[in-house]
Amino acid sequence: MRKMEARKEEIKKGPWKAEEDEVLINHVKRYGPRDWSSIRSKGLLQRTGKSCRLRWVNKLRPNLKNGCKFSADEERTVIELQSEFGNKWARIATYLPGRTDNDVKNFWSSRQKRLARILHNSSDASSSSFNSKSSSSHRLKGKNVKPIRQSFNPSQGFGLVEEEVTVASSCSQMVPNSSDQVGDETLTLPDMGVKLEHQPFAFGTDLVLAEFSDSHSDANQQEMIPFSPESRELLARLDDPFYYDILGPADSSEPLFALPQPFFEPSPVPRRCRHVSKDEEPDVFLDDFPADMFDQVDPIRSP
DNA sequence: AAGTCGACCAACCGCGTTATT
DNA sequence: CAATAACGCGGTTGGTCGACT
Known part of the structure:
Protein backbone atom coordinates (compact mmCIF):
# COMPACT_ATOMS: atom_id res chain seq x y z
CA MET A 1 0.00 0.00 0.00
CA ARG A 2 2.68 2.38 1.05
CA LYS A 3 4.61 1.28 -1.97
CA MET A 4 1.70 2.07 -4.20
CA GLU A 5 1.34 5.49 -2.69
CA ALA A 6 5.00 6.10 -3.21
CA ARG A 7 4.69 5.13 -6.83
CA LYS A 8 1.78 7.44 -7.22
CA GLU A 9 3.75 10.30 -5.79
CA GLU A 10 6.43 9.73 -8.36
CA ILE A 11 4.14 10.76 -11.11
CA LYS A 12 4.50 14.40 -11.86
CA LYS A 13 1.61 16.49 -12.98
CA GLY A 14 1.02 20.07 -13.91
CA PRO A 15 2.84 22.45 -16.17
CA TRP A 16 5.84 21.22 -18.06
CA LYS A 17 9.27 22.64 -17.54
CA ALA A 18 11.68 23.39 -20.34
CA GLU A 19 13.98 20.62 -19.15
CA GLU A 20 11.19 18.11 -19.34
CA ASP A 21 10.33 19.28 -22.81
CA GLU A 22 13.91 18.83 -23.80
CA VAL A 23 13.98 15.28 -22.50
CA LEU A 24 10.80 14.51 -24.32
CA ILE A 25 12.04 16.01 -27.56
CA ASN A 26 15.24 14.02 -27.31
CA HIS A 27 13.27 10.87 -26.76
CA VAL A 28 11.16 11.52 -29.83
CA LYS A 29 14.23 12.33 -31.86
CA ARG A 30 15.73 9.04 -30.89
CA TYR A 31 12.76 6.70 -30.92
CA GLY A 32 10.07 8.58 -32.75
CA PRO A 33 6.71 9.61 -31.35
CA ARG A 34 5.90 6.29 -29.71
CA ASP A 35 6.71 4.21 -26.66
CA TRP A 36 5.50 6.99 -24.44
CA SER A 37 5.31 4.76 -21.43
CA SER A 38 8.95 3.84 -21.73
CA ILE A 39 9.88 7.43 -20.99
CA ARG A 40 8.85 6.90 -17.42
CA SER A 41 9.97 3.32 -17.15
CA LYS A 42 13.44 4.41 -18.23
CA GLY A 43 13.36 7.07 -15.56
CA LEU A 44 13.72 9.90 -18.06
CA LEU A 45 10.66 11.71 -16.80
CA GLN A 46 8.24 11.25 -13.97
CA ARG A 47 5.33 11.70 -16.29
CA THR A 48 2.86 9.18 -17.52
CA GLY A 49 3.11 8.08 -21.11
CA LYS A 50 -0.21 9.65 -21.64
CA SER A 51 0.99 12.98 -20.41
CA CYS A 52 4.12 12.77 -22.55
CA ARG A 53 2.17 12.00 -25.65
CA LEU A 54 -0.21 14.86 -25.00
CA ARG A 55 2.64 17.27 -24.47
CA TRP A 56 4.26 16.23 -27.69
CA VAL A 57 1.10 16.31 -29.75
CA ASN A 58 -0.19 19.60 -28.42
CA LYS A 59 2.94 21.63 -27.82
CA LEU A 60 6.19 20.15 -28.99
CA ARG A 61 5.34 18.71 -32.35
CA PRO A 62 7.00 20.72 -35.11
CA ASN A 63 5.08 23.33 -37.10
CA LEU A 64 2.33 23.88 -34.63
CA LYS A 65 0.57 27.21 -34.71
CA ASN A 66 1.00 27.70 -31.03
CA GLY A 67 -0.74 30.77 -29.77
CA CYS A 68 -2.05 31.87 -33.14
CA LYS A 69 -5.61 32.96 -33.26
CA PHE A 70 -7.83 31.05 -35.63
CA SER A 71 -8.13 32.88 -38.92
CA GLY A 248 -25.86 13.15 -48.21
CA PRO A 249 -24.98 10.57 -45.62
CA ALA A 250 -23.16 11.95 -42.65
CA ASP A 251 -20.41 9.40 -42.87
CA SER A 252 -20.17 9.57 -46.57
CA SER A 253 -16.71 9.79 -47.94
CA GLU A 254 -17.98 12.48 -50.23
CA PRO A 255 -17.68 15.81 -48.52
CA LEU A 256 -20.78 17.90 -48.48
CA PHE A 257 -19.01 20.93 -49.72
CA ALA A 258 -15.62 21.68 -51.07
CA LEU A 259 -13.76 21.15 -47.88
CA PRO A 260 -10.05 21.42 -47.55
CA GLN A 261 -8.13 18.22 -47.78
CA PRO A 262 -6.70 16.74 -44.65
CA PHE A 263 -3.37 18.21 -43.97
CA PHE A 264 -0.65 16.03 -42.67
CA GLU A 265 2.46 18.09 -43.19
CA PRO A 266 1.79 21.51 -41.84
CA SER A 267 3.79 24.37 -43.22
CA PRO A 268 5.92 26.39 -40.87
CA VAL A 269 4.22 29.27 -39.20
CA PRO A 270 5.25 31.96 -36.80
CA ARG A 271 5.42 30.48 -33.36
CA ARG A 272 3.61 33.01 -31.32
CA CYS A 273 1.18 35.49 -32.76
CA ARG A 274 -1.34 35.84 -30.03
CA HIS A 275 -3.31 38.96 -29.29
CA VAL A 276 -3.91 39.89 -32.84
CA SER A 277 -5.75 43.14 -33.07
CA LYS A 278 -9.36 42.98 -33.96
CA ASP A 279 -8.67 44.96 -37.10
CA GLU A 280 -6.49 42.21 -38.36
CA GLU A 281 -8.63 39.32 -37.29
CA PRO A 282 -12.20 40.40 -37.19
CA ASP A 283 -14.70 38.26 -35.52
CA VAL A 284 -16.47 36.79 -38.44
CA PHE A 285 -19.02 34.81 -36.61
CA LEU A 286 -21.58 37.54 -36.27
CA ASP A 287 -21.21 39.06 -39.66
CA ASP A 288 -23.85 37.11 -41.40
CA PHE A 289 -26.72 36.92 -39.07
CA PRO A 290 -29.97 37.34 -40.85
CA ALA A 291 -30.81 40.95 -40.33
CA ASP A 292 -33.72 40.20 -38.10
CA MET A 293 -32.03 37.54 -36.10
CA PHE A 294 -32.24 39.54 -32.94
CA ASP A 295 -35.07 41.79 -33.83
CA GLN A 296 -37.03 40.43 -30.99
CA VAL A 297 -34.22 41.40 -28.73
CA ASP A 298 -33.99 44.85 -27.28
CA PRO A 299 -30.63 46.41 -27.83
CA ILE A 300 -28.41 46.19 -24.82
CA ARG A 301 -28.62 49.48 -23.08
CA SER A 302 -25.52 51.08 -21.83
CA PRO A 303 -25.71 51.96 -18.19
C1' DA B 1 -4.41 50.91 -8.49
C1' DA B 2 -7.35 47.21 -7.53
C1' DG B 3 -10.99 44.24 -8.58
C1' DT B 4 -13.90 41.80 -11.87
C1' DC B 5 -14.93 39.47 -15.91
C1' DG B 6 -14.38 36.99 -20.15
C1' DA B 7 -11.36 34.63 -23.26
C1' DC B 8 -8.00 31.53 -24.01
C1' DC B 9 -5.25 27.58 -23.30
C1' DA B 10 -2.68 23.70 -21.07
C1' DA B 11 -3.30 19.69 -18.90
C1' DC B 12 -5.89 16.03 -16.69
C1' DC B 13 -9.34 12.31 -16.59
C1' DG B 14 -12.28 8.70 -18.24
C1' DC B 15 -13.37 5.72 -21.68
C1' DG B 16 -13.10 3.33 -26.06
C1' DT B 17 -10.13 1.12 -29.42
C1' DT B 18 -6.15 -1.28 -30.98
C1' DA B 19 -2.01 -3.94 -30.33
C1' DT B 20 0.53 -7.27 -27.87
C1' DT B 21 1.29 -11.22 -25.00
C1' DC C 1 -9.18 -16.32 -27.54
C1' DA C 2 -8.80 -13.71 -23.36
C1' DA C 3 -6.26 -10.51 -20.61
C1' DT C 4 -3.49 -6.69 -20.41
C1' DA C 5 -1.04 -2.71 -21.99
C1' DA C 6 -0.67 1.13 -24.86
C1' DC C 7 -2.63 4.52 -27.38
C1' DG C 8 -5.95 7.96 -28.92
C1' DC C 9 -9.91 10.83 -28.38
C1' DG C 10 -13.35 13.84 -26.33
C1' DG C 11 -14.90 16.21 -22.25
C1' DT C 12 -13.73 18.95 -18.44
C1' DT C 13 -11.16 21.76 -15.26
C1' DG C 14 -8.30 25.27 -13.54
C1' DG C 15 -4.85 28.85 -14.29
C1' DT C 16 -3.39 33.04 -16.62
C1' DC C 17 -3.86 37.19 -19.10
C1' DG C 18 -5.84 41.36 -20.92
C1' DA C 19 -9.69 44.55 -21.05
C1' DC C 20 -12.68 47.05 -18.59
C1' DT C 21 -14.77 49.48 -14.62
Missing part, protein backbone atom coordinates in the same frame (compact mmCIF):
# COMPACT_ATOMS: atom_id res chain seq x y z
CA ALA A 72 -11.46 33.46 -40.54
CA ASP A 73 -10.70 30.69 -43.00
CA GLU A 74 -9.85 28.29 -40.25
CA GLU A 75 -12.98 29.26 -38.43
CA ARG A 76 -15.06 28.55 -41.48
CA THR A 77 -13.33 25.25 -41.94
CA VAL A 78 -13.99 24.25 -38.38
CA ILE A 79 -17.63 25.21 -38.72
CA GLU A 80 -17.96 23.25 -41.90
CA LEU A 81 -16.22 20.19 -40.59
CA GLN A 82 -17.94 20.25 -37.28
CA SER A 83 -21.20 20.20 -39.10
CA GLU A 84 -20.08 17.24 -41.08
CA PHE A 85 -18.17 15.21 -38.53
CA GLY A 86 -19.60 16.42 -35.28
CA ASN A 87 -17.19 16.72 -32.38
CA LYS A 88 -14.51 14.68 -34.04
CA TRP A 89 -11.82 17.15 -33.18
CA ALA A 90 -8.91 14.98 -34.14
CA ARG A 91 -10.40 14.42 -37.53
CA ILE A 92 -11.20 18.07 -37.99
CA ALA A 93 -7.69 19.02 -36.94
CA THR A 94 -6.24 17.01 -39.80
CA TYR A 95 -7.73 19.57 -42.16
CA LEU A 96 -6.11 22.45 -40.33
CA PRO A 97 -2.36 22.65 -40.72
CA GLY A 98 -0.63 23.32 -37.46
CA ARG A 99 -3.73 22.87 -35.36
CA THR A 100 -4.27 20.14 -32.84
CA ASP A 101 -7.48 18.52 -31.80
CA ASN A 102 -7.14 20.37 -28.53
CA ASP A 103 -6.86 23.66 -30.36
CA VAL A 104 -9.96 22.97 -32.35
CA LYS A 105 -11.83 21.76 -29.34
CA ASN A 106 -10.88 24.81 -27.30
CA PHE A 107 -11.72 27.11 -30.16
CA TRP A 108 -15.10 25.55 -30.60
CA SER A 109 -16.05 25.55 -26.99
CA SER A 110 -14.88 29.09 -26.56
CA ARG A 111 -17.01 30.05 -29.49
CA GLN A 112 -19.98 28.26 -28.07
CA LYS A 113 -19.60 30.08 -24.81
CA ARG A 114 -19.39 33.38 -26.58
CA LEU A 115 -22.55 32.64 -28.44
CA ALA A 116 -24.29 31.45 -25.37
CA ARG A 117 -23.38 34.65 -23.64
CA ILE A 118 -24.61 36.76 -26.51
CA LEU A 119 -27.79 34.84 -26.62
CA HIS A 120 -28.16 35.04 -22.92
CA ASN A 121 -27.63 38.77 -22.83
CA SER A 122 -29.97 39.27 -25.70
CA SER A 123 -32.58 37.05 -24.21
CA ASP A 124 -32.24 38.71 -20.89
CA ALA A 125 -32.98 41.99 -22.48
CA SER A 126 -35.99 40.69 -24.29
CA SER A 127 -37.47 38.23 -21.90
CA SER A 128 -37.07 39.74 -18.51
CA SER A 129 -40.74 39.38 -17.94
CA PHE A 130 -40.64 35.79 -18.99
CA ASN A 131 -37.87 34.78 -16.71
CA SER A 132 -36.69 37.46 -14.42
CA LYS A 133 -34.46 34.99 -12.60
CA SER A 134 -32.12 34.76 -15.50
CA SER A 135 -31.71 38.44 -16.09
CA SER A 136 -29.90 40.84 -13.85
CA SER A 137 -29.44 38.46 -11.01
CA HIS A 138 -27.95 35.87 -13.22
CA ARG A 139 -24.81 37.31 -14.63
CA LEU A 140 -22.44 35.19 -16.55
CA LYS A 141 -19.39 34.90 -14.45
CA GLY A 142 -16.45 33.16 -15.93
CA LYS A 143 -16.42 29.54 -15.03
CA ASN A 144 -19.60 29.74 -13.11
CA VAL A 145 -21.52 30.44 -16.20
CA LYS A 146 -24.70 28.60 -16.04
CA PRO A 147 -25.53 27.75 -19.56
CA ILE A 148 -28.96 28.49 -20.73
CA ARG A 149 -31.43 26.79 -22.87
CA GLN A 150 -33.79 28.56 -25.05
CA SER A 151 -36.98 26.74 -24.85
CA PHE A 152 -40.08 27.29 -26.75
CA ASN A 153 -43.28 28.11 -25.11
CA PRO A 154 -46.15 27.96 -27.53
CA SER A 155 -47.83 30.88 -25.94
CA GLN A 156 -44.81 33.06 -25.51
CA GLY A 157 -42.26 32.17 -28.08
CA PHE A 158 -38.75 31.66 -26.88
CA GLY A 159 -37.97 31.82 -23.26
CA LEU A 160 -35.06 31.03 -21.10
CA VAL A 161 -34.58 27.97 -19.06
CA GLU A 162 -31.53 27.68 -16.92
CA GLU A 163 -30.07 24.65 -18.47
CA GLU A 164 -28.12 24.25 -21.57
CA VAL A 165 -27.95 26.20 -24.68
CA THR A 166 -27.74 24.71 -28.06
CA VAL A 167 -25.80 27.02 -30.18
CA ALA A 168 -25.12 26.38 -33.73
CA SER A 169 -22.61 27.89 -35.98
CA SER A 170 -23.10 28.62 -39.52
CA CYS A 171 -21.59 30.29 -42.47
CA SER A 172 -24.09 31.42 -45.01
CA GLN A 173 -21.47 32.49 -47.46
CA MET A 174 -20.09 29.00 -47.44
CA VAL A 175 -23.19 27.27 -48.50
CA PRO A 176 -22.85 26.69 -52.15
CA ASN A 177 -26.31 26.70 -53.60
CA SER A 178 -27.79 25.39 -50.49
CA SER A 179 -31.22 25.70 -51.95
CA ASP A 180 -30.17 23.55 -54.86
CA GLN A 181 -28.94 20.89 -52.59
CA VAL A 182 -31.91 20.91 -50.43
CA GLY A 183 -34.29 21.13 -53.27
CA ASP A 184 -37.60 22.72 -52.61
CA GLU A 185 -38.01 21.14 -49.28
CA THR A 186 -38.86 23.72 -46.78
CA LEU A 187 -38.63 22.21 -43.38
CA THR A 188 -40.70 24.06 -40.95
CA LEU A 189 -40.38 24.11 -37.24
CA PRO A 190 -43.45 22.05 -36.60
CA ASP A 191 -41.71 19.33 -38.56
CA MET A 192 -39.16 18.95 -35.92
CA GLY A 193 -40.47 17.97 -32.57
CA VAL A 194 -37.06 16.70 -31.76
CA LYS A 195 -34.13 17.31 -29.54
CA LEU A 196 -31.64 19.35 -31.46
CA GLU A 197 -28.56 19.21 -29.39
CA HIS A 198 -25.64 17.62 -31.14
CA GLN A 199 -27.25 18.35 -34.42
CA PRO A 200 -24.51 20.26 -36.03
CA PHE A 201 -24.97 22.53 -38.95
CA ALA A 202 -22.83 24.94 -40.75
CA PHE A 203 -24.01 28.06 -42.40
CA GLY A 204 -21.79 31.02 -41.97
CA THR A 205 -22.91 33.05 -39.10
CA ASP A 206 -23.81 31.69 -35.80
CA LEU A 207 -27.39 31.04 -35.42
CA VAL A 208 -28.81 30.28 -32.12
CA LEU A 209 -31.14 27.45 -32.20
CA ALA A 210 -33.84 26.74 -29.81
CA GLU A 211 -33.76 23.32 -28.41
CA PHE A 212 -37.08 21.74 -28.85
CA SER A 213 -38.18 18.82 -26.88
CA ASP A 214 -41.00 16.55 -27.75
CA SER A 215 -43.05 18.09 -25.07
CA HIS A 216 -42.68 21.46 -26.67
CA SER A 217 -43.69 20.38 -30.06
CA ASP A 218 -46.67 22.29 -31.14
CA ALA A 219 -48.31 22.76 -34.46
CA ASN A 220 -48.51 26.48 -33.96
CA GLN A 221 -44.92 27.00 -33.10
CA GLN A 222 -43.96 28.52 -36.34
CA GLU A 223 -46.24 31.45 -36.00
CA MET A 224 -44.87 32.20 -32.60
CA ILE A 225 -41.31 32.70 -33.61
CA PRO A 226 -40.57 36.32 -34.10
CA PHE A 227 -38.24 35.94 -37.02
CA SER A 228 -38.79 36.89 -40.59
CA PRO A 229 -40.00 34.12 -42.86
CA GLU A 230 -36.53 33.97 -44.34
CA SER A 231 -34.86 33.48 -41.01
CA ARG A 232 -37.52 31.12 -39.90
CA GLU A 233 -36.98 28.94 -42.89
CA LEU A 234 -33.26 29.00 -42.38
CA LEU A 235 -33.66 28.05 -38.78
CA ALA A 236 -36.05 25.34 -39.68
CA ARG A 237 -33.71 23.90 -42.22
CA LEU A 238 -30.79 24.08 -39.93
CA ASP A 239 -32.69 22.49 -37.17
CA ASP A 240 -33.85 19.55 -39.11
CA PRO A 241 -32.01 16.52 -37.89
CA PHE A 242 -32.16 14.98 -41.30
CA TYR A 243 -30.99 18.04 -43.09
CA TYR A 244 -27.68 16.48 -43.85
CA ASP A 245 -29.30 13.28 -44.79
CA ILE A 246 -30.90 15.23 -47.54
CA LEU A 247 -27.53 16.47 -48.63
